[in-house]
Amino acid sequence: MSWLIRIRPGVLVVFGSSAIGGAAYRHFKPGSAEASLNPHTFTPYTLVDKQDVSDTSAIFTLRHRDGAPDPESVKEAWKRSVWSVQVKQPQLQIARAYTLLPPKTDGIQAGEKEAEDVRLLIREEEGGEVSTYLHRLAEKSTIELRGPNVECELPHDIKEVLFLAGGTGIAPAMQVAQALGRRTGSKMHILWANRRREECIGGVSDEHIPANPIIHSGTSWWRSLIGLGHTAAPQAVVDKHSSQGKGVLVQELEALKECSQAGTRGLSVQYYVDAEKTFIKPGDVAKRLHVEGPEEKGSRLILVSGPDGFIEHWAGKKLWVGGREVQGEIGGVLGQMDLKDWNVFKL
Ligand SMILES: Cc1cc2nc3c(=O)[nH]c(=O)nc-3n(C[C@H](O)[C@H](O)[C@H](O)COP(=O)(O)OP(=O)(O)OC[C@H]3O[C@@H](n4cnc5c(N)ncnc54)[C@H](O)[C@@H]3O)c2cc1C
Missing domain, CATH: 2.40.30.10 (Translation factors)
Known part of the structure; x- marks a missing residue:
């Protein structure tokens, strides 16, 4: 345990x-x-x-x-x-x-x-x-x-999860979504950031996300962190990696959403695409931290998963102590926010 x-x-x-x-x-x-x-x-x-x-x-x-x-x-x-x-x-x-x-x-x-x-x-x-x-x-x-x-390990009394995923960090988010699908009354939000649309073709956010060309013109913080230039997905690539206009991971996320409707309070997914100038903003996190009422007892967890630069930006660096990796301080953007009773875990 x-x-x-x-x-x-x-x-x-x-x-x-x-x-x-x-x-x-x-x-x-x-x-x-x-x-x-x-x-x-x-x-x-x-x-x-x-x-x-x-x-x-x-x-x-x-x-x-x-x-x-x-x-x-x-x-x-x-x-x-x-x-x-x-x-x-x-x-x-x-x-x-x-x-x-x-x-x-x-x-x-x-x-x-x-x-x-x-x-x-x-x-x-x-x-x-x-x-x-x-x-x-x-x-x-x-x-x-x-x-x-x-x-x-997800706490036994887990009530709500906010998952910040970058790139392949969506895999653990999908694990959590299927595990929460068994827990009556639970709720989950996934904010998934990708560099290019080809990773999430046809993914439509539950809430509209406006592009922000002013703040993030040119190379994004995430792309520059990992040293990549700006690339848009050519139509041929988009066509190659989707069926009926949807990428395989988007289809699986939609299936998980449908499953979660039976016993839980739902799964929401927001798609952010670097090349389209949509980026996860602190406000997107803050508005999902509100607690609906005193009857909503249970633990709440923010999970952050993705490339090292993504984790560091949102939650600060993980550390090595005595030959093993530990969580370290909560830094980055989350470290500056009022997280109320939410715990943070860096994957
Ligand atoms: C718990 C956990 C779960 C994970 N889950 C996934 C997952 O589901 N999917 C996934 O794709 N990944 C996942 N990863 C990441 C994965 O484990 C690997 O780290 C990743 O695939 C890269 O491994 P590699 O051996 O191909 O690259 P490495 O050989 O480790 O190299 C990584 C990068 O560093 C560069 N590099 C290597 N050596 C040097 C050097 N001397 N100088 C400069 N640059 C160098 C390489 O060019 C490369 O870009 C996970 C990691 C962890 C810890």
């Missing part, structure tokens, strides 16, 4: 225990060809599908090579955590973390099926060792995974 403790105003510390890892260990039979995904050894999966999302990112679908069922740890992780797996680059013997996308909504909740395909949204980083290796693999290749690794 892991939990959040505020040790002084503006500081969050995460403690973790091996409850989830322990559960996985009980289900792992060393030497068995059918060993399930576990946090101790790499388990072979087969790449069964790769669906392009844009020119630089794709959804990889991986299937357990021997069809072993998901361990309890995975089923538990889907219910209450943001979690990832490590993917191995066997030639260099290095691994990187990737966040699982929730299974496509088909009326069956994640964790209820015997074995799920693993779906990863992977952006190809220029010069990146593991992401470029993965993007070059042919179908039917073997990819080895280790996990689950719980990044953040």
Whole structure:
């Protein structure tokens, strides 16, 4: 189990225990060809599908090579955590973390099926060792995974989540959306920023966002932070990466929204596109921090996920202390705001 403790105003510390890892260990039979995904050894999966999302990112679908069922740890992780797996680059013997996308909504909740395909949204980083290796693999290749690794556990009394996502940071946002879909009365807002429209073709915000050409003319803060110039998506690229005018992630977000309508107070999504000069503003965050009434008891969480520059801009840097990564002070834009009773977690 892991939990959040505020040790002084503006500081969050995460403690973790091996409850989830322990559960996985009980289900792992060393030497068995059918060993399930576990946090101790790499388990072979087969790449069964790769669906392009844009020119630089794709959804990889991986299937357990021997069809072993998901361990309890995975089923538990889907219910209450943001979690990832490590993917191995066997030639260099290095691994990187990737966040699982929730299974496509088909009326069956994640964790209820015997074995799920693993779906990863992977952006190809220029010069990146593991992401470029993965993007070059042919179908039917073997990819080895280790996990689950719980990044953040949702409090049991979670009532509301505001998720600031940059780029592939949408994957953990979708995990949280499916987990909250099981919690009656919960509510979630996703503010998703992308550099280019091709990542979120056809995504229409629940609330109109006016473009702001005056403040953000030329290169944006986010683009300049990561050193990229201005690029608009050519129509051919847009056509290539959408079906019926909607990108695959937009379609999945819409399905999650529909599911959330049954038992929750809803999921809202705002799309921001750098190239269209729409940017998440502090006011977009502030207006979602209001609490509706005293009857709305429960914890509220702001999650921030995306490239390092995005996290730093909104919530300040994560730190390394004693060989492990910790949350550090809440800095950046959120550090300047009145967050009321909302906690902040940097993913
Ligand atoms: C918990 C977690 C979950 C994640 N989930 C996802 C996910 O769902 N999807 C996703 O796409 N990513 C995700 N990531 C990021 C992912 O783990 C990798 O960091 C990312 O894919 C880059 O890895 P790489 O090996 O390809 O690049 P690296 O080899 O690590 O390089 C990263 C960048 O640094 C540059 N670089 C490397 N070495 C140098 C150097 N010496 N000097 C200058 N520049 C250098 C490279 O050119 C590249 O642009 C996640 C990360 C974490 C921690």
